[in-house]
Amino acid sequence: MLRKEDRFKEFRSWYRKIPAPQLKSVFEGLWQTSFFTHSELIEMASDTLRVMDRAVDVEGGEVPETENKVMLMPGFPCPLCRFPTYSWVEDMGNKLESYVLDFIRENHPGWDIEFGACDRCVEVYKLRADGVM
Ligand SMILES: [Zn+2]
Known part of the structure; x- marks a missing residue:
């Protein structure tokens, strides 16, 4: 089991293209969610914007604008x-x-x-x- 800080480092390495303050909000939103359904996981795995939709307000963070946005992700x-x-x-x-x-x-x-x-x-x-x- 990894601690929250280590999970964040791991998360940050996957989503390098998300600006740091947004990444913080997104990670916090995911961290606070107690469980995800299978379809939610599939959706997030195939579309990074659905990951970013999970962002919550957090100190030093920033909730990203994901509507009508296109992300150029590797793959x-x-x-x-x-x-x-x-x-x-x-x-x-x-x-x-x-x-x-x-x-x-x-x-x-x-x-x-x-x-x-x-x-x-x-x-x-x-x-x-x-x-x-
Ligand atoms: Zn092409």
């Missing part, structure tokens, strides 16, 4: 190719030319920058937008 499918992705291209609005972004939007209606994309797709779409492929 989640890329919205363009659907393959599990470990290398997301973030901050696409600054990293890519707007004509490349428009080209992706044309090919994937409903897609936008906040959904991200894997580095392979970004390379392919850059070339395709330039007419190379």
Whole structure:
């Protein structure tokens, strides 16, 4: 059995992308929950935002805004190719030319920058937008 502090360290290593104050609130919410149903566990395992929904108010913490939010977590499918992705291209609005972004939007209606994309797709779409492929 691990102590709460050790569990927190373990938890922090899994969810490095969650900002520290939010991580504190989320961990506290999970810690205070006496049990989870099987479906709740499945939901949390497949969607980090459902983990973040567990956040509670705690000193030095921050309850994250999860509504309409997309999280680019390692292993989640890329919205363009659907393959599990470990290398997301973030901050696409600054990293890519707007004509490349428009080209992706044309090919994937409903897609936008906040959904991200894997580095392979970004390379392919850059070339395709330039007419190379
Ligand atoms: Zn992709």
